[in-house]
Amino acid sequence: MNARGPVVSARGDANALLAEIAGIGTDPVRGGYTRPVFSAPERDLRVWFIERAVERGLEVETDGNGILWAWWDPEGTDAPARRDAIVTGSHLDSVPGGGNYDGPLGVASALAAVDVLRERGIRPVRPLAVAVFPEEEGSRFGVACLGSRLLAGVVAPDRVRALTDDTGRTYAEVSADAGFDPALIGADPDRLAAISAFVELHVEQGRGLVDLDRPVALAGAIIAHGRWHVRIEGRGDHAGATRMADRQDPVVIAAETIRSLRAQTLAVDDARGTVGRIVVTPGGTNVIASAVDLWMDVRHRSEDAVHTIVAAVTAETQRAAASEGCTVTVSEQSFSPTVEFAPEMRDALQSVLLDAPVLDTGAGHDAGVLADVIPTAMLFVRNPTGASHTPAETAGADDIAAGVDALSDVLAHLLTR
Ligand code: GLV
Numbered sequence: 001m002n003a004r005g006p007v008v009s010a011r012g013d014a015n016a017l018l019a020e021i022a023g024i025g026t027d028p029v030r031g032g033y034t035r036p037v038f039s040a041p042e043r044d045l046r047v048w049f050i051e052r053a054v055e056r057g058l059e060v061e062t063d064g065n066g067i068l069w070a071w072w073d074p075e076g077t078d079a080p081a082r083r084d085a086i087v088t089g090s091h092l093d094s095v096p097g098g099g100n101y102d103g104p105l106g107v108a109s110a111l112a113a114v115d116v117l118r119e120r121g122i123r124p125v126r127p128l129a130v131a132v133f134p135e136e137e138g139s140r141f142g143v144a145c146l147g148s149r150l151l152a153g154v155v156a157p158d159r160v161r162a163l164t165d166d167t168g169r170t171y172a173e174v175s176a177d178a179g180f181d182p183a184l185i186g187a188d189p190d191r192l193a194a195i196s197a198f199v200e201l202h203v204e205q206g207r208g209l210v211d212l213d214r215p216v217a218l219a220g221a222i223i224a225h226g227r228w229h230v231r232i233e234g235r236g237d238h239a240g241a242t243r244m245a246d247r248q249d250p251v252v253i254a255a256e257t258i259r260s261l262r263a264q265t266l267a268v269d270d271a272r273g274t275v276g277r278i279v280v281t282p283g284g285t286n287v288i289a290s291a292v293d294l295w296m297d298v299r300h301r302s303e304d305a306v307h308t309i310v311a312a313v314t315a316e317t318q319r320a321a322a323s324e325g326c327t328v329t330v331s332e333q334s335f336s337p338t339v340e341f342a343p344e345m346r347d348a349l350q351s352v353l354l355d356a357p358v359l360d361t362g363a364g365h366d367a368g369v370l371a372d373v374i375p376t377a378m379l380f381v382r383n384p385t386g387a388s389h390t391p392a393e394t395a396g397a398d399d400i401a402a403g404v405d406a407l408s409d410v411l412a413h414l415l416t417r
Pocket residue numbers: 136137144362363364365
């Protein structure tokens with residue numbers, strides 16, 4: 001045994017693999033896990049992944065975007081000949097206070113599926129990679145699916161290098177401190193051209209499978225979603241000495257923004273609008289704030305509906321700010337259009353998972369970014385609570401095993417056809 005568990009984990013067992021990392025990145029304050037990109041816990045998870053991949057005889061590389069690739073090559077091929085590859089995997093970073101399944105379930109299941117395929121005597125005719133994408137949650141630098149966006153060339157490297165975390169440190173500084181070279185980030189069309197399919201297994205973030213009483217589903221679509229940074233500036237002053245009529249209080253405007261977002265999303269059937277993060281500057285009980293930063297997350301199947309909601313909230317915030325003597329800027333951090341996963345990939349998966357239901361999701365995924373550039377599909381595993389981005393997220397041992405079986409069936413089909 002080492003600190004993380006047995007030196008060689010049980011083969012084909014994603015439950016055992018997840019148990020090995022259950023102690024990494026636990027958050028004593030929020031509960032659950034806090035595993036931001038380039039943090040010590042995320043580094044430990046990368047080390048764990050590399051160890052587990054190497055012990056399986058996979059060849060591990062870290063690309064310029066910090067994405068880990070663990071390769072199982074068909075006999076008689078080597079790295080330069082890799083093409084027509086099948087890729088599976090997910091992410092290991094988490095939101096603040098998240099669960100142990102959002103991301104890690106897909107990584108552990110991918111490693112376990114390699115074992116299952118070997119136990120079944122599958123001889124791939126093309127390479128298989130297990131990939132781990134960094135900063136999927138965007139919880140450190142604000143842009144979700146940052147690794148896959150860089151790979152796909154849909155975010156500019158200069159913009160990424162300049163992104164800052166909560167402490168004001170740039171991606172360039174933080175990534176360099178963690179041992180990565182920020183000069184190397186950016187689009188990698190050659191790598192993408194060598195991949196013929198990507199399949200991401202993920203814990204379901206909802207109760208679709210609970211309601212259907214089924215363990216595993218295929219993804220139909222990901223609804224459009226985006227993030228907007230709202231900065232409201234006012235005038236800091238004394239809580240006791242400043243008359244109410246004389247205030248330019250940005251916290252009052254932030255409250256208007258939140259109220260407006262709730263009202264605008266309620267007015268659109270099945271829209272989602274969230275403010276989950278607010279920073280008040282300077283943040284004292286007896287201090288009228290000088291500024292508030294808050295972040296809106298808005299989602300709907302219709303991209304237009306998302307933009308209409310954001311425009312309406314922005315207009316209401318600006319009106320309120322003007323009457324308070326505050327100023328507002330609203331800037332888009334990231335936007336992901338609605339993704340309909342490729343029907344031919346879904347057909348390929350359905351040909352082996354005959355009766356798996358198809359479910360849409362309100363959660364974003366690297367698979368959603370990659371769906372634009374390579375044939376992509378997703379599998380979901382039942383989550384009894386339906387909750388995610390909270391320690392209440394869960395998945396049952398039998399369902400996890402069913403997910404590994406389903407992923408193995410799908411990969412066997414894709415690797416040998
Ligand atoms: C990622 O899980 C997201 O949907 O925000």
